[in-house]
Amino acid sequence: MIYDAAIIGAGLSGLSAARQLAAQGLDVVIVEKSLGTGGRAATRRLELPEGGHVSVDHGAQFFTARDPLFRQQVAGWLDRGVCFEWSSGFHTWDGASLLSPDDRWKEPRFACHSGMSALGRDLAEGLQIIRGFRVVSVDRNGEEWVLHPMGENSMESIRARTIFCSAPVPQSLELTGRYISEDQRRLLGLLSYGPCLAVMALYKDKKHHPSWKGVQVRNPGSSLSWMAWDSTRRDREHLADAAVFHSSVDFASRSGLDSADGKQLAASEMLRDAARIGGEWIEHPSQTSVHFWRYAIPLGEGVERGFLRSEENPELYFIGDGLQGGRIEGAWLSGFKATQDYLLS
Numbered sequence: 001m002i003y004d005a006a007i008i009g010a011g012l013s014g015l016s017a018a019r020q021l022a023a024q025g026l027d028v029v030i031v032e033k034s035l036g037t038g039g040r041a042a043t044r045r046l047e048l049p050e051g052g053h054v055s056v057d058h059g060a061q062f063f064t065a066r067d068p069l070f071r072q073q074v075a076g077w078l079d080r081g082v083c084f085e086w087s088s089g090f091h092t093w094d095g096a097s098l099l100s101p102d103d104r105w106k107e108p109r110f111a112c113h114s115g116m117s118a119l120g121r122d123l124a125e126g127l128q129i130i131r132g133f134r135v136v137s138v139d140r141n142g143e144e145w146v147l148h149p150m151g152e153n154s155m156e157s158i159r160a161r162t163i164f165c166s167a168p169v170p171q172s173l174e175l176t177g178r179y180i181s182e183d184q185r186r187l188l189g190l191l192s193y194g195p196c197l198a199v200m201a202l203y204k205d206k207k208h209h210p211s212w213k214g215v216q217v218r219n220p221g222s223s224l225s226w227m228a229w230d231s232t233r234r235d236r237e238h239l240a241d242a243a244v245f246h247s248s249v250d251f252a253s254r255s256g257l258d259s260a261d262g263k264q265l266a267a268s269e270m271l272r273d274a275a276r277i278g279g280e281w282i283e284h285p286s287q288t289s290v291h292f293w294r295y296a297i298p299l300g301e302g303v304e305r306g307f308l309r310s311e312e313n314p315e316l317y318f319i320g321d322g323l324q325g326g327r328i329e330g331a332w333l334s335g336f337k338a339t340q341d342y343l344l345s
C-alpha cells in the first residue's frame with residue numbers, strides 16, 4: 001500500500017499534522033520509534049517499592065495558548081477535561097529570594113490532571129500509528145518515499161507520497177537532509193536545541209506544602225532552570241508527593257551525564273540547589289528518577305513560516321517545535337501550518 005502521507009514521529013507536531021490530514025479523508029500513517037505518543041510532552045510512571053505508582057511530568061510542564069488557532073484546540077481540550085488551567089503565573093528565584101508571581105506576566109498556563117502525556121493520547125485517538133518503528137533511513141523511489149525501520153526483518157518499510165519529519169531538526173536532517181537544497185540545509189543547520197536533565201523526586205511523608213506550584217530559576221550559574229510541585233497538577237491523592245526539577249542548559253551540557261553515576265551526581269547537586277530555594281527537606285526525597293533530554297528546548301526562533309517544505313522535493317516537509325519558536329503551542333502550530341500548506345497546494 002502507498003499512503004498519501006507518512007509522518008515520522010508521534011509528538012504533538014506530528015499528531016497535529018496527522019489529525020488535519022485524516023480529517024480530509026487522506027490515508028495517513030504515523031511511525032513512532034517509542035511505544036507511546038506525545039514525544040516530549042511526557043509523563044513517567046514511578047513505581048513505588050511497596051506497590052502502587054505516582055505519575056510525574058518530566059518533559060513539558062505546562063503550556064500557553066496565545067495563537068487563536070491553538071486556542072480553539074485548547075478550548076476543546078478544556079471542554080473534554082483533557083487539560084485544565086493550572087496556574088496564571090509562577091514564582092521566581094533571583095539567587096537571593098523567592099519572588100511571588102508577577103502580575104505583569106499573568107496568563108493562563110495549562111496542564112493535565114493525568115499528566116501531559118494526555119495531550120498526545122487525545123490527539124492520537126483514531127489515527128493509524130505504528131509504534132516501535134524507528135526510521136533509520138529514507139529513500140526516494142520515483143514518486144514515492146520509502147521509510148525503512150530499524151531491524152528490517154520484523155517490520156515492513158512504509159511507502160508514502162508525502163512525508164512530514166517531526167523529529168528534532170538535527171535528527172530529521174540525518175534522515176532527509178540530502179533531499180533539500182544547500183540553502184535549506186544551511187537554514188535548518190542553524191536550528192539548535194539545548195539539553196535538559198530532569199530529576200523527579202518523591203516525598204512519601206506527605207507533610208510538605210510549598211507555597212509555589214512552579215519556580216522559574218533565574219540566577220546565572222545555578223544548576224536549575226525550573227522546579228515544580230507536580231502534585232498540584234493531579235486531581236486525586238497519590239501515595240507520595242512529587243516534585244520535578246529541570247536543569248539549566250549549561251548544567252546539562254557539561255560532560256559526565258552520559259553515565260548513570262554522572263547523572264546521579266548531577267541530580268544530587270540539583271536537589272542541593274533546590275533545597276536552598278524551597279527548604280532543606282527537598283534534598284531528602286524517598287525516591288528519585290532521572291531523565292536526560294538531549295534535544296529538550298529549541299534555542300532559536302525557528303523559520304519564517306513555522307515549517308519547511310523542500311524546494312527540490314516538495315513532497316517533503318520538516319515540522320516540529322524547533323521550526324516554530326519552541327514549546328507545545330509551537331509544535332502543534334507547526335504541524336497545523338504545514339498541513340494547511342499541503343492541502344492548499
Ligand SMILES: Cc1cc2nc3c(=O)[nH]c(=O)nc-3n(C[C@H](O)[C@H](O)[C@H](O)COP(=O)(O)OP(=O)(O)OC[C@H]3O[C@@H](n4cnc5c(N)ncnc54)[C@H](O)[C@@H]3O)c2cc1C
Pocket residue numbers: 008009010011012013014031032033034037038039040041058059060061062063064133134135136166167168171196198246293295296297319320321322326327328329331
Ligand atoms: C524538559 C523539557 C521541558 C519542557 N517544558 C515545556 C513547557 O513547560 N512548556 C512548553 O510549552 N513546552 C515545553 N517543552 C517543549 C515541548 O515539550 C516541545 O516543544 C514539544 O513537545 C515538541 O513537540 P514536537 O512534536 O515538535 O517534538 P517531539 O515531542 O520531540 O516529537 C518527535 C517525535 O518523533 C519521534 N522520533 C524521533 N526520531 C524518530 C525516528 N527516527 N523514527 C520514528 N520516530 C522518531 C520521537 O520519539 C518523538 O515522539 C519542554 C520540553 C522538555 C524536554
